[in-house]
Amino acid sequence: MTETLVVKGGRTDGASPSARRNFAWIGVVPFFAFLFLFLIVPAISVFWNAFDTDKGFSVSAMKEAISGQNRDAFWFSVRFSAGSAAVGVIFGTLLAYAAATATRPRWLRSTVTSFSGVAANMGGLPLAFMFLALLGRQGLLTKVLSAAGLDLYGGDFELGSELGLISVYSYFNIPLMVLITLPALDGLKPAWREACANLGGTSFTYWWRVGLPVLAPSLLGGFLLLFANSFSAYATAAVLTQNSMIVSQRIGFFLGGDVSIGENAVGFSLAAWMIIIMAISMGLYWIARRRAERWQS
Amino acid sequence: MTDQVVHDSLDQDPPTAPTGMAPPSVGRPNARFARLVPNTVLIVAALFFTLPLLALARFALQNVPTILLGWSTLFDKWSLEPMGRAFSDDVFWASLRLSLKLAFGTVLLTMLLLLPTAIWVHLRLPRMRPVIEFVTVLPYMIPAIALVAGIKLIKPHARWFLNSDMSLIPFYVVLALPFTYRSIDAGLRAIDLRTLVDASRSLGSGWLGTIRRVLIPNLRTAIISASFLTAAVVMGEYTIARLLLIDSLAPYQRILVGRDSQAGYGLNLLALLATTSLFVVVSVLTKKRDRKRKSFAYAAAKQASSQEHHPE
Numbered sequence: 001m002t003e004t005l006v007v008k009g010g011r012t013d014g015a016s017p018s019a020r021r022n023f024a025w026i027g028v029v030p031f032f033a034f035l036f037l038f039l040i041v042p043a044i045s046v047f048w049n050a051f052d053t054d055k056g057f058s059v060s061a062m063k064e065a066i067s068g069q070n071r072d073a074f075w076f077s078v079r080f081s082a083g084s085a086a087v088g089v090i091f092g093t094l095l096a097y098a099a100a101t102a103t104r105p106r107w108l109r110s111t112v113t114s115f116s117g118v119a120a121n122m123g124g125l126p127l128a129f130m131f132l133a134l135l136g137r138q139g140l141l142t143k144v145l146s147a148a149g150l151d152l153y154g155g156d157f158e159l160g161s162e163l164g165l166i167s168v169y170s171y172f173n174i175p176l177m178v179l180i181t182l183p184a185l186d187g188l189k190p191a192w193r194e195a196c197a198n199l200g201g202t203s204f205t206y207w208w209r210v211g212l213p214v215l216a217p218s219l220l221g222g223f224l225l226l227f228a229n230s231f232s233a234y235a236t237a238a239v240l241t242q243n244s245m246i247v248s249q250r251i252g253f254f255l256g257g258d259v260s261i262g263e264n265a266v267g268f269s270l271a272a273w274m275i276i277i278m279a280i281s282m283g284l285y286w287i288a289r290r291r292a293e294r295w296q297s
Numbered sequence: 298m299t300d301q302v303v304h305d306s307l308d309q310d311p312p313t314a315p316t317g318m319a320p321p322s323v324g325r326p327n328a329r330f331a332r333l334v335p336n337t338v339l340i341v342a343a344l345f346f347t348l349p350l351l352a353l354a355r356f357a358l359q360n361v362p363t364i365l366l367g368w369s370t371l372f373d374k375w376s377l378e379p380m381g382r383a384f385s386d387d388v389f390w391a392s393l394r395l396s397l398k399l400a401f402g403t404v405l406l407t408m409l410l411l412l413p414t415a416i417w418v419h420l421r422l423p424r425m426r427p428v429i430e431f432v433t434v435l436p437y438m439i440p441a442i443a444l445v446a447g448i449k450l451i452k453p454h455a456r457w458f459l460n461s462d463m464s465l466i467p468f469y470v471v472l473a474l475p476f477t478y479r480s481i482d483a484g485l486r487a488i489d490l491r492t493l494v495d496a497s498r499s500l501g502s503g504w505l506g507t508i509r510r511v512l513i514p515n516l517r518t519a520i521i522s523a524s525f526l527t528a529a530v531v532m533g534e535y536t537i538a539r540l541l542l543i544d545s546l547a548p549y550q551r552i553l554v555g556r557d558s559q560a561g562y563g564l565n566l567l568a569l570l571a572t573t574s575l576f577v578v579v580s581v582l583t584k585k586r587d588r589k590r591k592s593f594a595y596a597a598a599k600q601a602s603s604q605e606h607h608p609e
Contacts, residue, residue, distance in 0.1 A: 027413070095339070108339075133562065140351075143363050
């Protein structure tokens with residue numbers, strides 16, 4: 001192919017790199033302007049309104065958004081999001097490991113990868129209806145369990161409860177974790193394991209001293225991403241439940257005008273707090289991912 | 298069963314087989330026992346991921362109340378009809394048309410905005426790549442439910458724009474950005490961009506001609522993937538549409554369940570199948586490209602080495 005010859009033939013640019021570089025940034029201006037207009041401006045206006053109460057600039061609405069019922073809502077949401085992230089990390093990693101080490105059916109690994117690619121992006125309405133059909137009050141599994149003498153709705157189970165949300169969100173969290181962990185598991189060189197064995201280490205030593213430390217950034221990053229993912233999900237929860245302890249639902253109620261107008265600023269303060277929490281967890285995720293990539297080349 | 302019997306059209310090249318994991322045979326006399334935990338995980342996962350799907354399919358396609366469901370009625374009254382029942386509803390077609398328009402507009406605007414930017418960054422501002430990459434993750438930090446709060450706030454200041462349903466398009470471009478950028482970026486990494494551009498330009502083509510006749514054909518897979526992912530995101534978007542009271546497809550899906558639950562479940566099943574097939578096409582295309590690229594790189598290397606021996 002001629003391409004290879006052109007590579008050797010040299011590049012036409014680079015003659016005056018400094019002159020070019022001075023104006024190169026103009027090329028990305030439209031992109032940044034677009035993002036500013038349609039992402040940053042809405043975000044800033046949320047914060048603006050969170051601080052702009054009828055008493056002028058004040059942190060009172062921001063404070064109110066994390067006190068009383070609102071604090072309970074944040075606590076509940078953080079709990080189920082962390083729980084769902086933990087479940088996702090553990091089972092996602094186990095599933096990735098099982099798929100990566102399986103030698104028997106050769107299609108297994110590619111099936112798990114392809115399926116994870118689809119299911120990780122599953123959210124919204126169909127997911128909610130899938131679980132309503134399975135675990136709702138009239139759900140199939142509910143029916144099977146009650147035939148077996150186990151009344152799922154006898155206690156305080158509900159799809160909008162902590163346990164319910166964790167099971168539903170696992171449907172996209174576990175596959176997402178598989179996608180994150182598989183490359184990380186591939187980064188574990190067989191030579192390390194052999195070296196560990198040669199030095200007299202057991203399987204436990206290998207995982208404790210080599211495997212886990214190398215995987216740690218991926219696992220931590222995965223946890224943060226899954227947490228953020230669960231914390232911000234709206235559509236699925238909106239169909240599953242009326243539970244106003246879920247922060248995203250609470251924001252939805254305020255925006256939908258389900259409360260008196262005076263409390264409007266609190267709705268925006270809730271949204272502002274959500275952005276803050278998301279920014280922290282995604283920022284940490286970004287750092288963890290950088291670290292994780294070190295072993296994956 | 299032997300390993301060789303099982304084949305899959307997607308995975309026929311041994312080089313992509315797992316490389317990093319330790320072979321179970323090393324120092325493991327009881328390999329069969331060691332597989333117990335992973336195999337259990339695989340089976341439980343298979344159940345966890347298929348049962349909800351089957352449950353949805355049952356509610357959509359079988360017209361038997363759960364109370365009456367038992368071994369004797371398990372195979373009664375299955376029909377594909379409820380999946381298409383929405384088709385006789387004008388409101389359905391209106392919502393579908395709106396969602397298709399939004400999806401088309403979002404794909405178009407994404408490409409107009411992202412393609413030139415990504416190409417430019419790869420060519421002229423490679424040091425800005427991490428910055429752009431970070432910026433494209435921002436939509437994760439400002440999720441749909443927070444974004445819609447902001448949209449509600451700026452609405453009074455831009456009614457002329459935000460009163461139109463089509464005003465959702467730029468916001469959907471933003472929502473899909475993490476997917477679309479990654480896809481386009483992967484496409485650009487897969488080709489020798491600088492060489493292609495230099496070759497095209499030195500043959501006298503302008504920038505537009507280069508993008509249209511050289512880059513777009515070479516980025517076909519990435520562009521199709523990004524478009525399909527965008528379409529999937531837009532067609533399923535509920536949060537913003539619902540809270541801005543826009544009658545697109547996803548809000549309709551929910552309304553229909555309230556009115557005629559079987560038809561609603563049927564439509565949701567259909568939507569799920571449609572989205573899934575979009576994602577499957579994307580993953581097949583991407584795999585094909587990566588494989589082609591590998592074999593192409595191999596052929597190019599071979600040719601290069603042969604040309605060293607026989608220069609023209």
